[in-house]
Amino acid sequence: MAKPIQLSPKEMINAYLLFFVVHGAQIGVGIQGFQRIIYQDARHDAWISVLLAGIATHIVTFCMIKTLEIYGSNDLYGIQINIFGKWIGNFLNAMYILYCFVAFFSVLRNYIEVIQAWIFPSIGTWFLSATLLIIIIYAFTGGLRVIVGVSFFSIILSLWIFPMLAFPMKYSTAASLLPILENDFRSILKGAHSMTFTIIGFEILNIIYPFVKDKKNVRKPVHLALLATTFIYLSVMMVSITYYSEGKLLKTIWATLTLFSFISFPFMERFEFVAVCFWMLIILPNLCFYLWAAYRGAIRLVNISGTTFVWLFSFFAFIGTILIQTRTQINTINTVFGQVAFYVVFVYPILLWLIAQLKKNFTAKKVKNNEQA
Amino acid sequence: MKFKLPFNKKQSAPIKEAPKENLVRVAHETDHFIQSIKNATNNPADLIIKTLPPNIALIYIDKLVDDQSLNNDIIANLQNNLYETPESLKVALSISEVNISSLLKETIDTMVNGSVVIHVDGYPQAIVANIASRESRALSAPENESQVIGTQVGFNESLSTNISLIRRYIVNPDLCNEKLKIGSRTNTSVSLLYMHGIANDQMVNTLRQRITDLTIDELLDSAVLAEMIDDNSLSVFPQMLLTERPDRFCDAILDGKVGVIVDGSSMAIVCPQSFTEFFQSQEDQNLRWQIATFVRLLRLTAFFLSVYLTPFYVAALTFHYEVIPQAFLVPLSESRALVPFPPIFEALLLEFIIELLREAGARLPTKIGQTIGIVGGIVIGTAAVQAGITSNILLIIIALSALASFTSPSYMMGNVIRLIRFPIIILAGFWGFYGIMLAFCFILIHLLRQSSLGAPYLSPFYPPRLKEMRDSIIRMPIPLTAKRPALTRPEDNNKFEPEPVKPEKS
Numbered sequence: 001m002a003k004p005i006q007l008s009p010k011e012m013i014n015a016y017l018l019f020f021v022v023h024g025a026q027i028g029v030g031i032q033g034f035q036r037i038i039y040q041d042a043r044h045d046a047w048i049s050v051l052l053a054g055i056a057t058h059i060v061t062f063c064m065i066k067t068l069e070i071y072g073s074n075d076l077y078g079i080q081i082n083i084f085g086k087w088i089g090n091f092l093n094a095m096y097i098l099y100c101f102v103a104f105f106s107v108l109r110n111y112i113e114v115i116q117a118w119i120f121p122s123i124g125t126w127f128l129s130a131t132l133l134i135i136i137i138y139a140f141t142g143g144l145r146v147i148v149g150v151s152f153f154s155i156i157l158s159l160w161i162f163p164m165l166a167f168p169m170k171y172s173t174a175a176s177l178l179p180i181l182e183n184d185f186r187s188i189l190k191g192a193h194s195m196t197f198t199i200i201g202f203e204i205l206n207i208i209y210p211f212v213k214d215k216k217n218v219r220k221p222v223h224l225a226l227l228a229t230t231f232i233y234l235s236v237m238m239v240s241i242t243y244y245s246e247g248k249l250l251k252t253i254w255a256t257l258t259l260f261s262f263i264s265f266p267f268m269e270r271f272e273f274v275a276v277c278f279w280m281l282i283i284l285p286n287l288c289f290y291l292w293a294a295y296r297g298a299i300r301l302v303n304i305s306g307t308t309f310v311w312l313f314s315f316f317a318f319i320g321t322i323l324i325q326t327r328t329q330i331n332t333i334n335t336v337f338g339q340v341a342f343y344v345v346f347v348y349p350i351l352l353w354l355i356a357q358l359k360k361n362f363t364a365k366k367v368k369n370n371e372q373a
Numbered sequence: 374m375k376f377k378l379p380f381n382k383k384q385s386a387p388i389k390e391a392p393k394e395n396l397v398r399v400a401h402e403t404d405h406f407i408q409s410i411k412n413a414t415n416n417p418a419d420l421i422i423k424t425l426p427p428n429i430a431l432i433y434i435d436k437l438v439d440d441q442s443l444n445n446d447i448i449a450n451l452q453n454n455l456y457e458t459p460e461s462l463k464v465a466l467s468i469s470e471v472n473i474s475s476l477l478k479e480t481i482d483t484m485v486n487g488s489v490v491i492h493v494d495g496y497p498q499a500i501v502a503n504i505a506s507r508e509s510r511a512l513s514a515p516e517n518e519s520q521v522i523g524t525q526v527g528f529n530e531s532l533s534t535n536i537s538l539i540r541r542y543i544v545n546p547d548l549c550n551e552k553l554k555i556g557s558r559t560n561t562s563v564s565l566l567y568m569h570g571i572a573n574d575q576m577v578n579t580l581r582q583r584i585t586d587l588t589i590d591e592l593l594d595s596a597v598l599a600e601m602i603d604d605n606s607l608s609v610f611p612q613m614l615l616t617e618r619p620d621r622f623c624d625a626i627l628d629g630k631v632g633v634i635v636d637g638s639s640m641a642i643v644c645p646q647s648f649t650e651f652f653q654s655q656e657d658q659n660l661r662w663q664i665a666t667f668v669r670l671l672r673l674t675a676f677f678l679s680v681y682l683t684p685f686y687v688a689a690l691t692f693h694y695e696v697i698p699q700a701f702l703v704p705l706s707e708s709r710a711l712v713p714f715p716p717i718f719e720a721l722l723l724e725f726i727i728e729l730l731r732e733a734g735a736r737l738p739t740k741i742g743q744t745i746g747i748v749g750g751i752v753i754g755t756a757a758v759q760a761g762i763t764s765n766i767l768l769i770i771i772a773l774s775a776l777a778s779f780t781s782p783s784y785m786m787g788n789v790i791r792l793i794r795f796p797i798i799i800l801a802g803f804w805g806f807y808g809i810m811l812a813f814c815f816i817l818i819h820l821l822r823q824s825s826l827g828a829p830y831l832s833p834f835y836p837p838r839l840k841e842m843r844d845s846i847i848r849m850p851i852p853l854t855a856k857r858p859a860l861t862r863p864e865d866n867n868k869f870e871p872e873p874v875k876p877e878k879s
Contacts, residue, residue, distance in 0.1 A: 277806035
């Protein structure tokens, strides 16, 4: 068995906080405009795709926790080295760090694009990127306790956005959902596949698991978090399908933000201006957790301090945001990243579980044989 | 990111060898002894030497000792009788604290503290009788933390009076009082107070360690001490409470907190203190829980209004006209029609004027200060609008946020609220809502990073403790708040056995 990660109780977090970790890591930039992509494939049955994707997250998480339980107190990086040996394991670890980097980058770049498209068309990409990175560095250097705190407050303080969906509901027609299951199952599955970019984030569980104090109680908060995410996506999707006409939804890139744009209060109109800026708080946990996950892997590969790592990482992300400028490029990155993430998040953990289980049985048998001999 | 602090909390003080002068003994002859005291104290004008024939000399510093007990208890006793040895003399004095000392340094130290030194000619010892009397003002109502309902007494500058006030509230032998000396030149007495059996030992040890590790030459006020023993001295947010109310102090101590009182300072330090507790007043305990909850929520709203209202105005008018409803746009543009400045400049100017008024009001004598407050506010405000350098609406917003910042029960926290508004206004003026949100996230992360005596600063919200939120920004009825806050990691968790909220009437 691989050497478990030893931690002092002060560095660890309570299991129930995983609800906020997982939920906060899942919801991010994707929700701003995932409707169009799913709708392209699954049409007005898109909500079934969302539901299927939600169920898939539960299954994958089940496998993830099973794998992690075999190893007691270890993260994905340690498990990979244990299963595949030093060389292949380290290679896979490096790949996973790269995956975290691309995930971090795509969240950052998408958010910057939203800000430029909706509020400040003239403001420099470098400025938005630099300010966001400084905030993230500040959170990261505070340690895991601060990062989990950010995700906690991110969820609590943005709860008020969800009821805003009631405004567009006044103008929606439930008939748009009918007839149910008109599209063939294949296109619905394809739609579920397109959900990948929006629904990922819960793979942070692979890394944060050793930091949980009471590992027995991990399941409940994690599955509740997945349930909450699915519920939110499902409601947003339902409202979008019933609110937009068919042609309109296909042409709207950020359908959720457009939904917000006609919300008005006696003291405020054009709610999306506030929402887009407020979204910074919602993407903060995304960015922090991917950064932190990459850091956990990096310290296994090379001897590097947290401060050096975070500055290097931010530097590359900064360069990246400047290099990638157009909508087409960003869209390509999202699509490609979504494809890769599907295999990393949805396929790989199941494979890993099978291999780990096989290996465990094999080792157990070997030990038994040795004892008999 | 780590900054080097101007003083190092963790470094242990270098071990000093006792200088030779500490070991000098008291001389046999009275003349010699007096001369050596004069030399050591640089012959001050208020040093009084009184010789009582045949062989006794009294040395003390004028006004440091209590004249009455000097006359009645010491001089009267010595005049009527003849004493041969210091021991017999010690027995004869009707003073509670009398010691015999043979070291010169020790004798002088106690004399400077308010003792009378008595020397019998021919003996290498001196008798020190402690009859110190310290000038201090009478107890009065707390001025900075006034309350409508509640006790109307505040700490004063005398350490012993303050401790006796606390002992009056907490009549219990478990109340621990440790005396420490701080400041190589001022030798200020500092008392560490906590409840044995409630306060967490580790926290008491940490605090004691932090205080004794300080190497400073002067300590004139507890605010200085609070800043130096904070977890993060560089943060703008205070992490320890300064209070002048004995009831608040006792309430905190009974919750398992540790208190520090500095001699000569009317403010006591209480720690650990969480961010939300800075918005609580002791009066909340005295009011019905519905009203207390309302007032607490009001204060929290005031905090957010005070910090974000002006930036919101600046951001909306500079960049986001779209968010202003049409009906509101007309009066707004009318009031701003004559204003030649951009909103950010307009807002900063008015905030600056408000801060000027506040500072002038605080510095001037009370009577003039009130005049400045009222006349200055009305005259400058009205004139500024008529002259067309600000808009009416902004004036309302600024006044509102200034007012809101004064609702904070802690003066220290009120200062912070007023200060952090300025960078947020500037950010809002340059980058609109995005700038405000940047500031918001930054403050949130900053607060998450802080700790107070090692306890999380944002407790009970993060880490979330649902049961303790009953007494945070709301206050539930007393039977529901029977637990002490986990912030202090108390040894004894329950204040009392919780009873049903509505007991059956018998």
